[in-house]
Amino acid sequence: MQRRNRLSRSRDFDAVYRQGRSTSTRFLVLYWFEREDDPGEPRLGLAVPRAAGNAVVRNRIKRQLREVWRARLGGLPGDRDYVLIVRPGLPEAVTANGSAWLEERVDEVLSKVAA
Secondary structure (H helix, E strand, O other), rough: OOOHEEEEHHHHHHHHHHOOOEEOOEEEEHHHHHHHOOOOOOOOEEEEEHHOOHHHHHHHHHHHHHHHHHHHHHOOOOOOOOOEOOOOOOHHHHHOOHHHHHOOOOOHHHHHOOO
């Protein structure tokens, strides 16, 4: 995922949390916020709490989620910021079920945004 598609500043995360909407599934929580000042490409921020595992596990799940998200960038509205929060248990479930399962979970949470 390219830099222009990432949220990196704390104030961007705060804007999504405070002014955005949210939806959740068993393993993921997705916040989204429609930007009015800078329409362009969708941006994603990831939040993986320590409860999800040690640093190696957290970084692995972040890499996997970025890859899944990158494949879906073309179908997302360009004027939105997203924050995807991982709930504990997701890394173990991905290890047991594979990356196709993770793609289904991301599609599941994105389908709730579209509805």
